[in-house]
Amino acid sequence: QSVLTQPPSVSAAPGQKVTISCSGSTSNIGNNYVSWYQQLPGTAPKLLIYDNDRRPSGIPDRFSGSKSGTSATLGITGLQTGDEADYYCGTWSSSLSGWVFGGGTRLTVL
Amino acid sequence: EVQLVESGGGLVQPGGSLRLSCTTSGFTFSNYAMSWVRQAPGKGLEWVSTISGRVNNTYYADSVKGRFTISRDNSKTTLLLQLNSLRAEDTAIYYCAKHDTWTKDAFNVWGQGTMVTVSS
Numbered sequence: 001q002s003v004l005t006q007p008p009s010v011s012a013a014p015g016q017k018v019t020i021s022c023s024g025s026t027s028n029i030g031n032n033y034v035s036w037y038q039q040l041p042g043t044a045p046k047l048l049i050y051d052n053d054r055r056p057s058g059i060p061d062r063f064s065g066s067k068s069g070t071s072a073t074l075g076i077t078g079l080q081t082g083d084e085a086d087y088y089c090g091t092w093s094s095s096l097s098g099w100v101f102g103g104g105t106r107l108t109v110l
Numbered sequence: 111e112v113q114l115v116e117s118g119g120g121l122v123q124p125g126g127s128l129r130l131s132c133t134t135s136g137f138t139f140s141n142y143a144m145s146w147v148r149q150a151p152g153k154g155l156e157w158v159s160t161i162s163g164r165v166n167n168t169y170y171a172d173s174v175k176g177r178f179t180i181s182r183d184n185s186k187t188t189l190l191l192q193l194n195s196l197r198a199e200d201t202a203i204y205y206c207a208k209h210d211t212w213t214k215d216a217f218n219v220w221g222q223g224t225m226v227t228v229s230s
Contacts, residue, residue, distance in 0.1 A: 002154065035216035037155070044205055044223055045147075045155065050216035088155050092214040098169050099145070099157035 006102035013110050020074040020105045022089030032092040034072040039086045079109050112136040112219045114206045119224030126196050132189035132206030139187035143209040146191050148202035162213050196228045
């Protein structure tokens with residue numbers, strides 16, 4: 001059971017938009033920055049979003065992040081088949097003095 | 111270019127030990143917090159341990175506390191993880207990850223991982 005809650009899977013057609021939610025508490029998301037990671041099949045995770053809504057250089061603006069209270073959301077527009085991957089949210093937990101991740105969401109582009 | 115290369119994984123019996131290394135390049139290693147994150151077969155990401163930059167504060171997940179030890183050799187720009195009293199549930203790919211700067215910052219670079227299998 002992960003500390004952060006994500007839907008196990010989401011799906012949408014190419015060109016469409018999808019959102020992935022990440023729910024936590026005041027001791028983690030509520031008082032710390034959220035980051036999002038993309039893991040393509042058979043590869044290491046890659047940073048997509050940091051500090052709730054900032055994109056590293058090289059990440060297209062099709063990817064966006066937001067945070068409100070104790071929840072965060074990853075948005076992906078203009079879906080491509082290459083976006084099929086597992087997506088994880090993560091943040092620091094002040095109560096655990098460590099990092100926590102969501103269980104991951106598998107994105108299928110139909 | 112920032113690079114992280116893990117090594118040291120392998121097959122070990124329950125109760126055994128292993129030492130993982132993460133050789134780094136392309137950045138001033140001593141200035142950055144570093145972590146280990148693992149992923150059991152078919153499962154999600156699980157944070158294992160973090161060591162801060164200059165002051166070397168360490169943090170551990172409850173599941174490994176007292177059994178694993180994280181350390182760093184700034185002169186060799188290498189991150190280490192000593193795994194003792196290994197259990198079957200420690201079987202996973204172990205990733206080395208660099209933080210943006212501080213312990214609470216995102217993991218902005220990941221290594222390719224090294225596989226640890228605990229089995230008799």
